[in-house]
Amino acid sequence: RGCVSIALERLVREEAQSWSAAHRGARVRSGRRQLQRIIQNLRGVPEQDARRLVRSAIWDDGALTEADLPRLNKARFELLDLSGAVHFELETARPDDVGGLRRFKAWLAERQAAFLGRGFSAGLPPPRGVLLLGVQGSGKSLAARAVAGAWGVPLLRLDMGTLYNKYYGESERNLRSALDLAEHMAPCVLWIDEIEKALASGGDDGGTSRRMLGTLLTWLAERSAAVFVAATANAIEQLPPELMRKGRLDEIFFVDLPDAAVRADIFAIQLRKRALDPAGFDCAELARVSEGFSGAEIEQAVVSACYGAAAAERSARQDDMARAIAGTRPLAQVMAESVQALRDWAQGRTVPAD
Structure with missing residues (x-):
């Protein structure tokens, strides 16, 4: 494993030097941590293919960063012909x-x-x-x-x-x-x-x-x-x-279903995803009126509010969010008995994620 890492690191350095020579001595932007992650994710790829992937990543923007990892991993997945029941998920989450x-x-x-x-x-x-x-x-x-x-x-x-x-x-x-x-x-x-x-x-x-x-x-x-x-x-x-x-x-x-503080965080996350500034909303109030909502239900409420506002040719506002929430019956109400039974079983048998 160590020999493989050394060989891959040498390959990356060779490609970086080649790019540098073609760009008047400019240095490829990267950090030790990012470089190690990229090397780690190239293990198992034939040398010729690994070199091609590294070269493509460097010449794209003169850098090797964590932003290159999803593309490298997808290409590696395709090179290894991993198909059928195993699917490569390009979209992860921080x-x-x-x-x-x-x-x-x-x-x-x-x-x-x-x-x-x-x-x-x-x-x-x-x-x-x-x-x-x-x-x-x-x-x-x-x-x-x-x-x-x-x-x-x-x-x-x-x-x-x-x-x-x-x-x-x-x-x-x-x-x-x-x-x-x-x-x-x-x-x-x-x-x-x-x-x-x-x-x-x-x-x-x-x-x-x-x-x-x-x-x-x-x-x-x-x-x-x-x-x-x-x-x-x-x-x-x-x-x-x-x-x-x-x-x-x-x-x-x-x-479990999110508490009020977490619901406020989720509202802020979902608003930012749609280019809306959470500072322009009272997320604590939205969290209060969405008692019992799951993260998915909060997301759908935000999406619904944005659709309504877009139809009116304006940005979504607090009152749009409040109406979307009021028009939603969360699963915690519709299937209250099932949700409570699951909570009762988890008590003492599992570790709370939050």
């Missing part, structure tokens, strides 16, 4: 893009160096993964994206539904192939969305679900590649107990 989740963000920050094998954490076992349990629309998928964004590694999404095959043994073989492909992209985050839908035990599938579960559990226990699993789930009653045992994944986080 922790600042996610409102709340303080404990989860701190947990990630503590384990980043260990996952990447850097500093005093070198030699520690890398984190294996988490299960994010919570109410629909509470931000579990966004949190999964934020893991990759925070650590600067590729995000792959495993579509479990496409793995199933009517012929005996083919579904498990498809799953093993998908996991092998994810290992080729290591270090990376493997996002398995709504994992309970794929692994729920059923008596009418000839035991396929149980065999798929066994294949996944074996891989979770035995894998050595730096593949961090971020699994999300909405229905805890459908999850196999075997998946919940310690050692399969590191932790189970419960993503």
Whole structure:
């Protein structure tokens, strides 16, 4: 691994020197940390292809920065021909893009160096993964994206539904192939969305679900590649107990509906995404009148308000937001019993994400 890193670093320096010679000695803009991330994400790529990718990134703007990582990772994914049930997700998220989740963000920050094998954490076992349990629309998928964004590694999404095959043994073989492909992209985050839908035990599938579960559990226990699993789930009653045992994944986080302070943060984030200055809105008041809203419902309220304002040929205002909120019945009201049951189960069994 060290030899591979040295060879890649030499390759990057050669391409940087070539660019510099063609630009009257100007230096390629980059930092040691950014350079190490780029080198790390080029592992497994043939030298000729790695050189081409680095050259393209440098000649684009005379720099090698973290802004180049998504494009490099996507090209690497395509070069390795990772297709089928494993999808490369170009769009990740920064922790600042996610409102709340303080404990989860701190947990990630503590384990980043260990996952990447850097500093005093070198030699520690890398984190294996988490299960994010919570109410629909509470931000579990966004949190999964934020893991990759925070650590600067590729995000792959495993579509479990496409793995199933009517012929005996083919579904498990498809799953093993998908996991092998994810290992080729290591270090990376493997996002398995709504994992309970794929692994729920059923008596009418000839035991396929149980065999798929066994294949996944074996891989979770035995894998050595730096593949961090971020699994999300909405229905805890459908999850196999075997998946919940310690050692399969590191932790189970419960993503609850946001409190007033977090709702205000989410409103500010969503307003900025739409080029609206949060200072022009009373986010605390919007948070107060949106009690019980999930992050997704807040986003839709902001979008709805912006549509209405655009139809009136003006920018969205506080009263537009208030009307959009008033016209929404949040899931916490429509399915109050189910939401409370999930909260009751999570109490004492999971770690609050916020």
